Amino acid sequence: MEPIYKETSKILKAISDAKRLRIVDMLSCGELCACKILESFDITQPTLSHDMKVLVEAGIVNDRRDGKNIYYSLNMEKLEGLLSKLNVMFYEKEDCICNKKKDHHRM
């Protein structure tokens, strides 16, 4: 499979969980520490920690430590890049995959 699909699908997978999508929405107003996010859900702390790791590893969320707390914020460049890639894929274009042959680059 072409890298563009693998990379994009990794980000999509990260936000394809309703709870993680809600976390991204929460972060759109600015950074939040894990404890604040946790207050907003009925999940355990390890579950949130795992979810934040998924978002960070997908590259769409940044983390920074300040004392005991970890603060998370959106990586807008990555998110804009995602919207841009989806836009290209959803609409017809010059050098289109539609003109390509069988995929020999398996996943």
Added chain:
Amino acid sequence: MEPIYKETSKILKAISDAKRLRIVDMLSCGELCACKILESFDITQPTLSHDMKVLVEAGIVNDRRDGKNIYYSLNMEKLEGLLSKLNVMFYEKEDCICNKKKDHHRM
């Protein structure tokens, strides 16, 4: 969980598979029958049938029968709706979830 996240995550889940994302990209130039799509991947026919069902049930792909063949095409309204919703979620807004309290509408 609020319906907006559940609905959006269902669509994201549908395209969070690299192969299905590639299928969406292929359909951006116009409708294709299942057999044409199948030629483009190293998967079995039932696997493609299942993948197309996921895309159709997410509402982003339409299907129509013409004789022996099923033709698939993109539902642009749904895809535009997705981009629009993501745009709202990624950027700060007036009536923001950031100002909301604990989520009592569990999934």
Added chain:
DNA sequence: TAAACATATTGACATTTTTCTATATGTGTG
């Protein structure tokens, strides 16, 4: 340095997803 607090990791389990083989269904053709 010991205790308290915030977050991460481990290991386990249940659920969901992916993909296959075998088979069924629907449609056109000889």
Added chain:
DNA sequence: CACACATATAGAAAAATGTCAATATGTTTA
């Protein structure tokens, strides 16, 4: 109507994901 062709469904196995309790790690403060 029997056969060929295109697609769908059923059932099973493997892999990935979501979630928890228990515990570890890192940080601040008494």
